[in-house]
Amino acid sequence: MELFERLAYYGQQIVFMVYMRNKLGFTETEAGQLSGIFGGLIYLLPILGGTLADKWGFRRAFNIAFTILALGYFLIGSMGMTAFSSLYGGFSQYWLLVFFLVFTAFGGSFIKPSVLGTVAVTSTPETKSLGYAIYYWLVNVGAMVGPTIAYFVRESLGNEFVYMVSSLSCLAMLVVNILLYKEVRTANEGPTESLGKKITNLFVVLGNFKFMVFLLIYSLYWIIFWQEFIIVPYYVVDYIDPNYPYEILQSWAGAGAIILLQIPINRMTKNVKTPNAILLGFAMSSLIWVIIGIFPSVPTIAAGIIAFAIGEMIQAPRYYEYISEIAPPGQQGLFQGYAFLPIAIARFVGDPIGGWLYQTSKAAGKPEYVWWGLIGIGVG
Known part of the structure; x- marks a missing residue:
């Protein structure tokens, strides 16, 4: 399903x-x-x-x-x-x-x-x-x-x-x-949390400064990722070829690379320490807009998306591991439950930014500026 x-x-x-x-x-x-x-x-x-x-x-x-x-x-x-x-x-x-x-x-x-x-x-x-x-x-x-x-x-x-x-x-x-x-629910399951308890837990998570900084950093990462769905389709249609299959370009270079390379990448990086793996993944993924920005074309867009996917494969398995390490004792499960928050933040903030950035660059007659704006977010 x-x-x-x-x-x-x-x-x-x-x-x-x-x-x-x-x-x-x-x-x-x-x-x-x-x-x-x-x-x-x-x-x-x-x-x-x-x-x-x-x-x-x-x-x-x-x-x-x-x-x-x-x-x-x-x-x-x-x-x-x-x-x-x-x-x-x-x-x-x-x-x-x-x-x-x-x-x-x-x-x-x-x-x-x-x-x-x-x-x-x-x-x-x-x-x-x-x-x-x-x-x-x-x-x-x-x-x-x-x-x-x-x-x-x-x-x-x-x-x-x-x-x-x-x-x-x-x-x-x-x-x-x-x-x-x-139905797979079992008889020995404990009581479920009320909606009020969930909201209370949300404020507990938001009150942890170290965890929130970590989530905000990750939000910048996901802002970069979702531009594959916000800016790339526009750029391909407007400046490369209006009939080009940008859907296949994005999905096969991104998800396709993960399907093929996830296991080998995991084996190659399994001995890298968690913080280093996350930083390496961030650095690799940031190359997406550098590669595309140098000369925007179908091959460079594909190469950039693959680079991002490799970075994601390096850091993604370590993300949940790092959350368990920084969560207060006895609250690991609670903090893991909010692991999707960076993506939510990235979508709420990054999608409007991407749309505005593209529209502004296009109106100025400098569509290539959109890539350099994204590089700035990635470096940040």
Whole structure:
């Protein structure tokens, strides 16, 4: 189910910015704002969605999630279809889309807690590591296959129909979940945390200065990553080739590299100390915009994305390890639960910055400035 949810998510994400501008008529800055709202909530809401998933059970949580996601993606795509233009004509297009995006993100908030919870409950101590490795691998398979499908759908039908494919993917998973998923909650599980307790824990985490500095540093890292979905599609369409399959370029160079190289990279860096591995990963990933900025082209964009992916492979496995090291004694589990916060922060902040940076550079007639702006963020 994680595979098909990620397929649906990354498939629509790669065309999101171009769809917002070229089909719905938003500016690049507005598209960045909308992307930030959706992406930020997708990674922030699981903190609270996990509480509801624990309370309801994973099967029910999956049913609710896939129902909302299927409807939400359909609504987002329908805004670009002439058949629905009269239905939406009396509404502010921007705020209507905000509503659809928030609604869809709420559905997505149940997926990660339910998938990771299922792995935790169904695996043994001996197989737990393998279970999470399979989860991470499937995320990247979805990140590669989803945009690939999106390209062929965009070419033959249009960007709005990419959202129909995402909707159908989630609808199919709803049917599979209803027919095949067996509730895995066990009788000896402890009581679940209340929503109020979750909010209290959030303030406990936010009050840890060292941890927050660490998360903010990581947020800068993820701001860089998500520009692959914010700026790269625009640049390829506007300055390289409007018909180029940028979806395949991003997904095969990024997720494809991780699928092929994750195990060898892990073996090569397994003896590197955790802080050094994180710094090395950051340095490697920062090369993405240096490589692209020197001479923006399809080969350099692909090389830059691969460089970022290698950096991600070096530091990602150490991220959770480092969190456990800096968390106060007895609070490791609590702090691990907020590991997705940097991505949420990066999406809320970085997507609007990316859209504004691209629009400003383009308006100035200096599109290459966008790469140097991103280099500045990476160096920072």
